[in-house]
Each structure stands twice: as C-alpha cells, then as structure tokens.
Amino acid sequence: MRGRRLDADTVTGLVAEATAAPSMHNAQPWRFRFVTEERVLLLRGDTDRTMPRSDPGNRALHIGCGAALFNLRVAAAHAGLAPEVRLFPEPGDPLLLAAVHLDPGGTAPDREGLARLRPAVRERRTSRHPFLDEDIPGEVRQRLHDASAQEGAALLFLGPWHTETVLDLVRDAESRDVTTPGNRQDLECWTRLGTRAATAVDGVPEYAFGPRERDGRAFSRDFAGRRPVAGRGTAGFERRPRLALLSTPGDQPADWLRAGQALERVLLEATLAGLATSLSSHPLESADLRRLVRDPVSGRGQVQMVLRLGYGPRGPATPRRPVREVLDIV
Missing domain, CATH: 3.40.109.10 (NADH Oxidase)
Known part of the structure; x- marks a missing residue:
C-alpha cells in the first residue's frame, strides 16, 4: 500500500x-x-x-x-x-x-x-450581502475559536466598541483609496466588469460585488468604486456586524502560511455551522491602520485577517482557473 x-x-x-x-x-x-x-x-x-x-x-x-x-x-x-x-x-x-x-x-x-x-x-463562499442582526451562539463561537487554535492562530470575536473602531478603520481605508491616485490600481486590475465577468477564470466578477450600502455599516470594500455596474442595487446592512480578528504570534512568512490554514479551517467550520462569511484585509494593508485594528486591551498577536460572520445569503461562486493551468505532474 x-x-x-x-x-x-x-x-x-x-x-x-x-x-x-x-x-x-x-x-x-x-x-x-x-x-x-x-x-x-x-x-x-x-x-x-x-x-x-x-x-x-x-x-x-x-x-x-x-x-x-x-x-x-x-x-x-x-x-x-x-x-x-x-x-x-x-x-x-x-x-x-x-x-x-x-x-x-x-x-x-x-x-x-x-x-x-x-x-x-x-460550499464555502464569500458573501458581500447583508446578514441578519442576530448573535452567533456561544458554542459555535467556541468551535471556531478552537479551529483557529488547532492551526496555531487565535480568533477574537469583537465587542461593540471594538467593532465600531474596526468599521471606522475600514472606512478610512476606503477613503484613502478614493483620494489617493493609484491606490485602487490592484483592485481594478483584479475586478471583472461587463462581458469579462461571464468569461473570467480569476478575479472578482461584478456579480460577486454585492449591493451598495443603503444604511447600516457595510463591511466589505466597494469593488466597483466609481465605475458603473448595470443592475447593481442597494441594501440595508446590519447595524452591528459580527466581526472577528484572526491573529498569529509572529509576522513572518511562516506565520502568514499558518494564518491562511487557520483562516480556512475557521471558514469551513463556519460553513458547516450554517454561517455566511466575508473577509477584509483592507484596514490591514496600511501599517498605521493595521496597528489600530489590534485589540488594545490584550495587545497580543499580529492581526492577519478581519472576518465578518453571520446568518444570511451565501455569495455566488467565483471563478477558478482550470487545474491544468496551475498543476504540473513530473
């Protein structure tokens, strides 16, 4: 064998x-x-x-x-x-x-x-749609916390004041993208609009952008920016999103790989528990904002990802490259 x-x-x-x-x-x-x-x-x-x-x-x-x-x-x-x-x-x-x-x-x-x-x-999808204003049961939170720990990371669910702080930092990051020339260069390179969305094998197609925020506190970055997207509507988002921070003790490439494994383990457990999920690295892409995301009480660990979890619609499946383009067999 x-x-x-x-x-x-x-x-x-x-x-x-x-x-x-x-x-x-x-x-x-x-x-x-x-x-x-x-x-x-x-x-x-x-x-x-x-x-x-x-x-x-x-x-x-x-x-x-x-x-x-x-x-x-x-x-x-x-x-x-x-x-x-x-x-x-x-x-x-x-x-x-x-x-x-x-x-x-x-x-x-x-x-x-x-x-x-x-x-x-x-089954796991990224959902940029509104979730219900409904708490996640304690036993589910514990299961997700344990999942991150199995991969050498920590998952911290945020209280109300910390949630507001992180949402403000998300808004700050969005504002910088709008006001700083070139900041949206990567995003515009990896979004797919119009006919490109139907044939894409990578990037974020317009059908996965989610609606624009009408009220509440939208968590995800606006992938459209000022570009028009046909048929994209607006929606009210939850007033207080359920956010969590995924952190690792260090901040070296090995820590980042462990963070990715922990992140996916948490997301798969969340999917099995019936939760919808979305992610944001937006406030982590600037060193000054990233420092502010961390829990000021514990002050431990390096934040690697911000997660939004809740009960709501799953997002659409996003495209993937054919395996033949990413795999060599020798």
Missing part, C-alpha cells in the same frame, strides 16, 4: 479542491507540481499574481496559499491519504512554500477531523 503510485486523476482532484480556497481579490496566487516518484506535491507562490500596491510584502499571497494548503490537507485526508506537510522545504527558495508528502498507507494526526470538513470546501 505504501508503494502505490498516485494517478494523475487523483492528484488533479486534490488540486481542484485546494484551489477552491479564498485569496485576495481572487488572484489565486499559487502553483503546484507533483513529483510522481516521491509522491510529493509542491506548493509555490506565483509572483505573476502579486499586488505591488496592496500587498508589497506578499503577506496576502502567503495567506491565500496557506488556505489552499489547508484545503489540500482536507482533500487528501478525505481520499484516505496521510498528508505530511513541510513548510519552506528549501531555505534558498522562499517561494517554494510547502512540500506535501501524500502517503497512501500512512497515518496522520487529525485525519478524521480534516476529512469531516471536506463537504464545506465547495
């Missing part, structure tokens, strides 16, 4: 599940290579999909790739494989982010726990 080769269809299926992960502006900044004889799947960051203005240090690239890595672990466990992960296996090659040995006959810790999450991989 340990000597069994993995066929191309199996590997292709695993990578298809991995690439269902979220990434900043749906840029999908990953590439995979499967080394058949070694049964090792390599994950590499794709520098053709970086965002020089919004993510000059590639923090978001690492988080997106970490989310894809977690989906890969889930898919492998569901397929009866034992994924053994090494982060940064070649110190001289910093964009080689992970090597995943896929052992058909091995055992791995938490394989059942990972496999349990697999139905949520395809």
Whole structure:
C-alpha cells in the first residue's frame, strides 16, 4: 500500500479542491507540481499574481496559499491519504512554500477531523450581502475559536466598541483609496466588469460585488468604486456586524502560511455551522491602520485577517482557473 503510485486523476482532484480556497481579490496566487516518484506535491507562490500596491510584502499571497494548503490537507485526508506537510522545504527558495508528502498507507494526526470538513470546501463562499442582526451562539463561537487554535492562530470575536473602531478603520481605508491616485490600481486590475465577468477564470466578477450600502455599516470594500455596474442595487446592512480578528504570534512568512490554514479551517467550520462569511484585509494593508485594528486591551498577536460572520445569503461562486493551468505532474 505504501508503494502505490498516485494517478494523475487523483492528484488533479486534490488540486481542484485546494484551489477552491479564498485569496485576495481572487488572484489565486499559487502553483503546484507533483513529483510522481516521491509522491510529493509542491506548493509555490506565483509572483505573476502579486499586488505591488496592496500587498508589497506578499503577506496576502502567503495567506491565500496557506488556505489552499489547508484545503489540500482536507482533500487528501478525505481520499484516505496521510498528508505530511513541510513548510519552506528549501531555505534558498522562499517561494517554494510547502512540500506535501501524500502517503497512501500512512497515518496522520487529525485525519478524521480534516476529512469531516471536506463537504464545506465547495460550499464555502464569500458573501458581500447583508446578514441578519442576530448573535452567533456561544458554542459555535467556541468551535471556531478552537479551529483557529488547532492551526496555531487565535480568533477574537469583537465587542461593540471594538467593532465600531474596526468599521471606522475600514472606512478610512476606503477613503484613502478614493483620494489617493493609484491606490485602487490592484483592485481594478483584479475586478471583472461587463462581458469579462461571464468569461473570467480569476478575479472578482461584478456579480460577486454585492449591493451598495443603503444604511447600516457595510463591511466589505466597494469593488466597483466609481465605475458603473448595470443592475447593481442597494441594501440595508446590519447595524452591528459580527466581526472577528484572526491573529498569529509572529509576522513572518511562516506565520502568514499558518494564518491562511487557520483562516480556512475557521471558514469551513463556519460553513458547516450554517454561517455566511466575508473577509477584509483592507484596514490591514496600511501599517498605521493595521496597528489600530489590534485589540488594545490584550495587545497580543499580529492581526492577519478581519472576518465578518453571520446568518444570511451565501455569495455566488467565483471563478477558478482550470487545474491544468496551475498543476504540473513530473
């Protein structure tokens, strides 16, 4: 059993599940290579999909790739494989982010726990629609908190005053985009309007922008900006969104990869619990705003993502590149 080769269809299926992960502006900044004889799947960051203005240090690239890595672990466990992960296996090659040995006959810790999450991989969506003004039960919050801890991160649900602070910082980030020439360059590069939305394989298509805010406190950045979007309506958003911060102890590339894995584990658990979710890195893209997002009481950890969770409509599925464009088998 340990000597069994993995066929191309199996590997292709695993990578298809991995690439269902979220990434900043749906840029999908990953590439995979499967080394058949070694049964090792390599994950590499794709520098053709970086965002020089919004993510000059590639923090978001690492988080997106970490989310894809977690989906890969889930898919492998569901397929009866034992994924053994090494982060940064070649110190001289910093964009080689992970090597995943896929052992058909091995055992791995938490394989059942990972496999349990697999139905949520395809169900998870980013929703930029209004949610209900309804609290999330304590047992669900605890489950999500535990999910982040399993991957070496921390999830903090915000109280009312901290929520208002973070919403104000989201507004500050939006205002900077409007008033500073060039700030929206990355966003406009990765949004798909008109006929491009129907044929897109990456980026955020206009049908996923969500409605414009009529009242309440919209959390997501306005992907349209001042550009017209046919048929886009307005809606009232919740008065107090349920927000949470995902943090890691450090702020190095390995921490970002762990943050991405923790983020996806939280999102999949939330999906299984019937929650809709959306993400924002907008106030984290400027160093001065990012410092202000952190909980001033505890003052611990580096905030890697802001999450909005609640009960409401799931967002539409956003496009993905064909697996043949992101996977090499040698």
